Amino acid sequence: MKSGIRYILLIAIVFGCFGFQQNYDTNAKVKAVYLYNFTRYFEWPESMKSGNFVIQVIGTNNNLNQELSKLAATKQVGNQKLEIKASPIIDKESKPHIVFLLPESSGSLPEILAKLKGKNTLIITEKAGMAKAGASINFVVDDNKIKFEYNKTNAAKAGLKSNDEIKNLAVAVY
Amino acid sequence: MLILWCSVSVAQTDSLFRAQDLCNQKRFEEAIKVIDRAIVDPQTNSDPFSWHLRSFAYLHSYKSKGQNNTAYLNLLDTSLASAIISNKLDNTGEYKDNNRNFIKNASIIYYKLCSTFLQDSLNNEKSLVFYEKYKKATLLIDPEFNMKAKDIEYYSATGAIFSELYINKNFDPKYGDIAKSSLLKVLEMDPKNIKANLNLGVLYYNQGATLMRQMDYDVDLSQLDVIQENAKKLFKQSLPFMTKVYELNPEDKRVLEGLQGIYYSLNDFDKSNEFKQKLEAQNQR
The missing domain is CATH 1.25.40 (Serine Threonine Protein Phosphatase 5, Tetratricopeptide repeat)
Structure with a gap:
């Protein structure tokens, strides 16, 4: 009888395995959301409210750069267009609004702080101890999520006014 | 006649x-x-x-x-x-x-x-x-x-078809839910079914990744935390299925890739790198 029923398998039903959204970097998306949101919690001086709003990434993270490019294509900061720079060099003329120092470039924080002194730049890092070493914001992993530490003294030193609410959102405030 | x-x-x-x-x-x-x-x-x-x-x-x-x-x-x-x-x-x-x-x-x-x-x-x-x-x-x-074998075949096919549909229809959760319940039925009957475990692992992961992908850039930071929490739960739900496949077949490249991705999304970079290295070693063989 069983052999008689075998032919009932009429249609070769698809039974494959399906792929991950492997080209999608969730970590990069979260950081892009943070970077854009920080523009709401800090106030740059009037002199920096015209022209492009520049976010400079120091270090290599192609997924993050792609995510930031998408961000720049769809959002603005006030009336300012977003400009994403992926360059390891901060020249004398440039005055980026935000510099994001990726982990492998953290060693250059002292040099960057010196170059950006008095330029009203929000310095963001992603390595343990950086908030105490001069960064205003430092990304950390807490409970499998990306959160941030906030150093209000460093932000004030950079000449940035901040909304007090950011202190409530940070996992640590220095 | x-x-x-x-x-x-x-x-x-x-x-x-x-x-x-x-x-x-x-x-x-x-x-x-x-x-x-x-x-x-x-x-x-x-x-x-x-x-x-x-x-x-x-x-x-x-x-x-x-x-x-x-x-x-x-x-x-x-x-x-x-x-x-x-x-x-x-x-x-x-x-x-x-x-x-x-x-x-x-x-x-x-x-x-x-x-x-x-x-x-x-x-x-x-x-x-x-x-x-x-x-x-x-x-x-x-x-x-042997209706059990037929049930496994049927629910596996349903799970696979709706998993694909979930991806192709812009991650519409109604398709993901059908896929999930079908694949869970397969695992009730056959807990060591590699494809069902793998597809469920991928499905949960993709649902978490979709939450992140669909998030707007200007989402409020308090909301960002909620989205991260929900995505994290889905990534963690994905883990036992992927781990099961890894136990059954530790050389399966799909599961090495999967575990690398899941741990990366959980921001557990040490574990992610561990599976990345295993995958690279596999690719060099």
Whole structure:
């Protein structure tokens, strides 16, 4: 009888395995959301409210750069267009609004702080101890999520006014 | 058609002869009218041939409407029910083989419909209705049939089709939920099923990644935390399925890639790198 029923398998039903959204970097998306949101919690001086709003990434993270490019294509900061720079060099003329120092470039924080002194730049890092070493914001992993530490003294030193609410959102405030 | 001619019982009345004649002329709808009267006639309603003939007429009437015509499914259901009654009344087994063929025919048609609704219409609810009918009919003709294996095949196929649909239809959760419940059914029956474990792992991961992907850049930071939390739960739900596959087959590249991605999304970079290195080692072999 069983052999008689075998032919009932009429249609070769698809039974494959399906792929991950492997080209999608969730970590990069979260950081892009943070970077854009920080523009709401800090106030740059009037002199920096015209022209492009520049976010400079120091270090290599192609997924993050792609995510930031998408961000720049769809959002603005006030009336300012977003400009994403992926360059390891901060020249004398440039005055980026935000510099994001990726982990492998953290060693250059002292040099960057010196170059950006008095330029009203929000310095963001992603390595343990950086908030105490001069960064205003430092990304950390807490409970499998990306959160941030906030150093209000460093932000004030950079000449940035901040909304007090950011202190409530940070996992640590220095 | 010939199978009926040689099975005529001495207890037949004129109405059954008339019905049989109409069947042979392929005038099934007229035959049905006659047979439906015969099965309520005290002279013929306990005759297995009446029900056997009814099963035949209804089956062929259904087939004449077009095999995938669901508007006339009552004809097929009636054919099946009549064959069952005929078998119960058939103490000598005179109609047993033919009735079994009618039931088998119904079973095949139900399975075709189940597959069509699943693959073409992507209507899993209707597909399931016909799958259940197929199972009932199949077990009537072969009570020993390995239905567990068939169930695994059916729910695996449903899970795979709706997993793909979930991806192709912009991660619409309704498709993901169908895929998930189908694959969980497979694992209830076969906990070590590699494809079901893998597909469920991928599904949960993709659902978490979708939450992140669909998030707007200007989402409020307090909301960002909620989204991260929800995505994290989905990534963690993905882990046991992927880990199971890894235990069963630690060299499967798909699972190494999967675990690398899941741990990365959980921001556990040490674990992610561990599986990345294993994957690279696999690729170098």
